[in-house]
Amino acid sequence: MSGLVVASNRGPLQFALRPDGGLGWSRGAGGLVSALAPVLKGRACTWISAAMTDGDRVVGAGAPAATQLSRSQPRLGRARLRLLTFERATYDRSYQEVANRTLWFLQHHLLDTRTLSFDERFRASWACYREVNRTFAAACAGAAADDGSVHLEDYHLALAPAMLRRRRPDVGILHLTCCPWAGPDYFGILPDDLAGELLAGMLGADLLGFLTDRWARNFLACCEAAGYDVDRECGVIRAEDGHKVHVRSYPLGVDQQALWRLAQRAPTPRGGEFGQGRLVVRVDRMEPTKNILRGLDGFAAFLERHPRCHGEVTHAVVTNLSRPEMAEYQRYRAEVEHRVEEINHCFGTPSWTPVRLIVLDDHPRALRAMAVADVLVVNPVWDGMNLVAKEAVLVNQRDAVLILSRNAGAADDLRSGAWLVNPFDTAELAEALAGALAMPAGERAERSRRLRTAATSMPPRRWFAVQNADLARVRRSLSPEP
Amino acid sequence: MSGLVVASNRGPLQFALRPDGGLGWSRGAGGLVSALAPVLKGRACTWISAAMTDGDRVVGAGAPAATQLSRSQPRLGRARLRLLTFERATYDRSYQEVANRTLWFLQHHLLDTRTLSFDERFRASWACYREVNRTFAAACAGAAADDGSVHLEDYHLALAPAMLRRRRPDVGILHLTCCPWAGPDYFGILPDDLAGELLAGMLGADLLGFLTDRWARNFLACCEAAGYDVDRECGVIRAEDGHKVHVRSYPLGVDQQALWRLAQRAPTPRGGEFGQGRLVVRVDRMEPTKNILRGLDGFAAFLERHPRCHGEVTHAVVTNLSRPEMAEYQRYRAEVEHRVEEINHCFGTPSWTPVRLIVLDDHPRALRAMAVADVLVVNPVWDGMNLVAKEAVLVNQRDAVLILSRNAGAADDLRSGAWLVNPFDTAELAEALAGALAMPAGERAERSRRLRTAATSMPPRRWFAVQNADLARVRRSLSPEP
Numbered sequence: 001m002s003g004l005v006v007a008s009n010r011g012p013l014q015f016a017l018r019p020d021g022g023l024g025w026s027r028g029a030g031g032l033v034s035a036l037a038p039v040l041k042g043r044a045c046t047w048i049s050a051a052m053t054d055g056d057r058v059v060g061a062g063a064p065a066a067t068q069l070s071r072s073q074p075r076l077g078r079a080r081l082r083l084l085t086f087e088r089a090t091y092d093r094s095y096q097e098v099a100n101r102t103l104w105f106l107q108h109h110l111l112d113t114r115t116l117s118f119d120e121r122f123r124a125s126w127a128c129y130r131e132v133n134r135t136f137a138a139a140c141a142g143a144a145a146d147d148g149s150v151h152l153e154d155y156h157l158a159l160a161p162a163m164l165r166r167r168r169p170d171v172g173i174l175h176l177t178c179c180p181w182a183g184p185d186y187f188g189i190l191p192d193d194l195a196g197e198l199l200a201g202m203l204g205a206d207l208l209g210f211l212t213d214r215w216a217r218n219f220l221a222c223c224e225a226a227g228y229d230v231d232r233e234c235g236v237i238r239a240e241d242g243h244k245v246h247v248r249s250y251p252l253g254v255d256q257q258a259l260w261r262l263a264q265r266a267p268t269p270r271g272g273e274f275g276q277g278r279l280v281v282r283v284d285r286m287e288p289t290k291n292i293l294r295g296l297d298g299f300a301a302f303l304e305r306h307p308r309c310h311g312e313v314t315h316a317v318v319t320n321l322s323r324p325e326m327a328e329y330q331r332y333r334a335e336v337e338h339r340v341e342e343i344n345h346c347f348g349t350p351s352w353t354p355v356r357l358i359v360l361d362d363h364p365r366a367l368r369a370m371a372v373a374d375v376l377v378v379n380p381v382w383d384g385m386n387l388v389a390k391e392a393v394l395v396n397q398r399d400a401v402l403i404l405s406r407n408a409g410a411a412d413d414l415r416s417g418a419w420l421v422n423p424f425d426t427a428e429l430a431e432a433l434a435g436a437l438a439m440p441a442g443e444r445a446e447r448s449r450r451l452r453t454a455a456t457s458m459p460p461r462r463w464f465a466v467q468n469a470d471l472a473r474v475r476r477s478l479s480p481e482p
Numbered sequence: 483m484s485g486l487v488v489a490s491n492r493g494p495l496q497f498a499l500r501p502d503g504g505l506g507w508s509r510g511a512g513g514l515v516s517a518l519a520p521v522l523k524g525r526a527c528t529w530i531s532a533a534m535t536d537g538d539r540v541v542g543a544g545a546p547a548a549t550q551l552s553r554s555q556p557r558l559g560r561a562r563l564r565l566l567t568f569e570r571a572t573y574d575r576s577y578q579e580v581a582n583r584t585l586w587f588l589q590h591h592l593l594d595t596r597t598l599s600f601d602e603r604f605r606a607s608w609a610c611y612r613e614v615n616r617t618f619a620a621a622c623a624g625a626a627a628d629d630g631s632v633h634l635e636d637y638h639l640a641l642a643p644a645m646l647r648r649r650r651p652d653v654g655i656l657h658l659t660c661c662p663w664a665g666p667d668y669f670g671i672l673p674d675d676l677a678g679e680l681l682a683g684m685l686g687a688d689l690l691g692f693l694t695d696r697w698a699r700n701f702l703a704c705c706e707a708a709g710y711d712v713d714r715e716c717g718v719i720r721a722e723d724g725h726k727v728h729v730r731s732y733p734l735g736v737d738q739q740a741l742w743r744l745a746q747r748a749p750t751p752r753g754g755e756f757g758q759g760r761l762v763v764r765v766d767r768m769e770p771t772k773n774i775l776r777g778l779d780g781f782a783a784f785l786e787r788h789p790r791c792h793g794e795v796t797h798a799v800v801t802n803l804s805r806p807e808m809a810e811y812q813r814y815r816a817e818v819e820h821r822v823e824e825i826n827h828c829f830g831t832p833s834w835t836p837v838r839l840i841v842l843d844d845h846p847r848a849l850r851a852m853a854v855a856d857v858l859v860v861n862p863v864w865d866g867m868n869l870v871a872k873e874a875v876l877v878n879q880r881d882a883v884l885i886l887s888r889n890a891g892a893a894d895d896l897r898s899g900a901w902l903v904n905p906f907d908t909a910e911l912a913e914a915l916a917g918a919l920a921m922p923a924g925e926r927a928e929r930s931r932r933l934r935t936a937a938t939s940m941p942p943r944r945w946f947a948v949q950n951a952d953l954a955r956v957r958r959s960l961s962p963e964p
Binding site: 109110112113114116117118119120122123182183184185186188189190191192218288294297301381407422424425426427428 | 591592594595596598599600601602604605664665666667668670671672673674700770776779783863889904906907908909910
């Protein structure tokens with residue numbers, strides 16, 4: 001039993017079975033885990049997540065190797081880690097079919113509305129998603145102290161709040177959504193019964209968090225369209241059992257000190273490591289939502305219109321692989337590689353490669369690329385927040401201009417310093433690249449100053465503390481802090 | 483000069499050059515034209531539309547053959563028809579690239595958000611769209627009487643209201659949108675400058691009409707997101723030049739007498755003309771928005787789950803071809819044909835063909851199919867209104883159950899009698915088919931009664947008169963009728 005329980009699909013550590021039978025580990029990927037890990041390792045809490053790898057399953061089953069490892073588990077600090085094991089097919093259908101392929105693309109407006117359909121097979125996958133949520137809810141119910149608090153993280157666990165509330169009405173429940181939230185029309189593409197179950201599931205919480213006001217407002221509108229009694233002004237929804245659910249936004253920022261420590265771990269950059277001349281840099285997971293292809297198209301359109309920049313500007317596309325087991329992601333990677341080749345073939349010269357595609361899984365080195373950029377491109381189709389935008393402006397050493405998609409949550413925080421673009425508009429991106437490269441030093445410095453201030457305004461520790469405090473207030477029937 | 487000018491992309495008559503050099507004509511297709519033609523032919527008005535065919539261009543140019551024809555122009559009644567001719571490439575880019583491929587799919591949530599992008603080429607097409615709108619505005623400005631009224635129809639002419647207002651501030655301007663309208667997030671996929679131009683263009687009108695409240699509310703939300711001063715309660719927007727724009731919905735219904743006269747023109751149905759046993763019927767243009775493929779999937783899922791119905795139920799898919807010059811539509815037709823073959827191959831027997839695909843362009847015969855249906859399926863992905871749903875319940879002679887997409891505007895009018903479904907949910911459609919076929923006669927009769935009342939509540943003549951009266955009120959600085 002502990003005062004605080006945190007549950008997220010992916011945990012802070014990922015375990016791997018080594019050929020010698022031992023267990024290795026690495027940091028769990030993703031912005032949420034990266035933000036939470038440093039905050040939680042100093043707290044006596046329980047962190048529950050899914051066993052995703054074979055190594056995770058060994059640890060989750062409490063096998064001897066795992067016990068051995070748990071004595072030397074690095075960097076969990078005071079947080080106790082618990083890994084839930086699932087029947088493999090159940091977990092895969094929940095994670096791949098429902099979470100990744102449906103909910104993720106739904107909230108990013110990337111469903112293929114011409115071909116997708118919800119059939120019996122999808123409903124069977126949804127039953128798996130329900131099962132995974134039930135297991136999480138049961139584990140949280142077992143781990144939470146009397147009148148304790150449980151934080152359920154993201155769209156993988158949208159049904160768990162109501163399941164947990166039924167088991168443990170005494171605990172305070174927060175659910176935080178880290179992706180965007182679509183408006184009622186697009187959200188309504190989901191089958192009515194399943195959409196209803198999703199909303200009712202989330203409304204089992206006392207407090208629902210989103211990364212920006214925009215996603216919170218869309219969620220309120222979805223609840224209103226579904227017939228709930230919604231007070232949009234106050235951000236309060238009356239759940240079916242009558243309890244009040246408060247909806248708030250918590251715009252996650254960056255811990256500047258920690259980021260600098262991390263950046264210093266990178267080796268000194270070699271000259272021209274990321275390309276020659278002035279550098280246009282992007283750093284992303286290889287992900288359709290990140291919009292790398294249209295970024296390349298925009299860069300090609302810029303080169304087309306500005307022949308004088310040939311040989312003078314290089315675009316460094318730094319990516320790490322994401323969900324490589326999904327066919328969509330394999331195809332996306334192949335398309336990106338193909339487009340890079342096309343551009344280099346079309347515009348390149350013996351002494352100049354216009355685009356450098358750098359696939360790596362090395363955060364410090366990615367930070368080095370951000371540091372030496374003259375222009376940063378962060379143009380996701382949609383994005384819950386996008387921490388790369390905030391990290392980049394903090395580590396950059398050249399007063400880089402940040403070209404930022406207005407559909408990223410980060411745009412709400414960084415709009416005073418960033419150059420906002422529509423991520424579907426490659427002509428606009430081409431113009432923005434030209435404008436950014438021509439921007440006078442004084443304006444770049446002034447914008448960078450504003451960007452740095454905004455990027456650090458809500459570092460993870462404070463961000464988490466505010467959520468906690470709001471949950472405590474809500475449980476005492478008070479409103480969250482305005 | 484005439485008191486009323488109506489402008490629509492497609493006119494009430496379509497002309498064709500005959501091999502002998504003469505001109506033939508046929509009725510213009512589409513729900514809007516079908517509704518307007520009987521209303522306008524009794525009025526001394528000018529109807530301006532685009533010359534779309536070679537025959538149209540001859541008529542539009544006022545060539546001798548056309549003059550000859552105009553003396554015997556059938557069924558225009560008192561309405562004077564004027565066809566505008568455009569440079570072919572300009573019109574095609576405006577019509578295909580902007581209107582059909584972009585605005586139409588945008589408002590129906592059918593953009594391919596993974597691949598579409600707005601580049602310089604698209605902006606060149608937009609310039610063509612602007613040019614076509616300018617020509618329409620100029621023609622309307624020339625045709626309208628002092629203090630007359632101009633009705634501009636649909637998304638093809640979204641920029642024309644502001645252009646017309648600048649030329650003729652004395653005339654009253656109504657613009658009516660006949661497709662759905664997407665919410666601000668999805669609408670925001672359009673480039674910012676072009677979306678801004680579109681809204682500002684429409685806001686040149688005094689009165690903006692939509693086919694249901696839902697689309698009107700989405701439009702108001704889009705204007706609010708774009709920074710306009712919007713009174714959502716009253717449906718009023720303050721345009722940039724300060725004038726008030728009223729936003730109203732006009733839910734078009736069916737003229738029952740005219741429909742019956744038309745239905746009587748169909749030949750007596752031969753036994754089993756549309757299939758054997760009980761009949762599930764749909765009648766649609768061959769159009770991705772009409773969702774024929776998911777309709778077929780739902781029927782297949784129904785057959786899968788109800789083997790006892792094999793041989794007892796047939797699905798008649800009655801379609802006429804639409805935009806056959808567009809590759810998307812050719813592919814869609816091929817997919818539909820392929821899916822029909824698959825289902826017939828999978829479930830068919832020597833004595834029973836489960837699906838009959840009937841491609842025709844014969845409204846009376848389509849009405850006959852609706853008349854003998856036991857179940858009517860109208861499941862568009864999205865739809866401004868869908869008059870087939872309303873026509874079908876009026877001509878049907880078997881108290882058919884209407885299974886209707888909740889994303890059709892018609893769902894707002896017919897919800898008390900229809901069986902509403904989510905158009906993406908093929909499992910739900912399969913269940914609805916089973917439920918509809920099992921529905922007791924008493925309930926079917928009661929639902930049919932409610933459907934017939936709702937379908938005729940706003941026939942075209944009254945629908946048009948209300949719009950006219952509202953425009954007159956708005957011009958006298960009064961509010962439209964509540």
